[in-house]
């Protein structure tokens with residue numbers, strides 16, 4: 001760091017001190033996202049290398065998934081909830097890069113994930129994307145793609161907007177909701193063999209299952225999954 005850059009950095013830290021994404025405590029170094037204490041307390045799953053881990057078990061008997069993993073355990077009101085809340089609702093997009101780099105380090109040393117040739121983030125519905133201004137999974141997926149040396153594509157899987165058809169029959173209004181549907185650009189998808197589908201938190205796995213089903217329906221690509229966190 002040159003003298004001038006250091007002065008600017010110090011000044012920035014002084015004027016806009018960085019706060020920990022988990023506990024909001026001020027941290028002296030604005031290049032860090034969480035404080036030392038929180039980084040030691042984050043509940044790591046440490047199951048990336050393990051077959052039939054809890055993330056994989058979610059999809060057993062539902063849709064064929066090659067491998068799956070999650071970086072952290074998600075507890076209600078726990079530090080991971082705060083972290084992901086900051087990422088989703090307060091624009092702290094660097095949290096996604098931070099978690100992606102962490103999991104990417106784990107995944108690139110695991111032979112279970114060594115033939116991924118495409119990384120796709122779980123898309124948001126267009127309306128929600130417009131409102132939030134970004135997809136909270138993009139940076140996480142970008143960081144994973146970099147570590148796995150695979151292309152990142154957020155244009156091949158599309159989340160269809162909720163189609164609300166209003167039918168007026170007398171005084172009754174009926175709304176049809178198909179919020180879980182996806183479309184794929186199948187021609188482009190066919191040039192890949194093993195996609196890593198990524199999301200923020202996996203709980204029931206319904207959305208990831210729907211996306212994996214659509215991907216597999218239109219191509220014979222293998223599907224693996226990586227998420228920032230998994231509900232405990």
Ligand SMILES: [Zn+2]
Nearest residue numbers: 020023035038
């Ligand atoms: Zn903290």
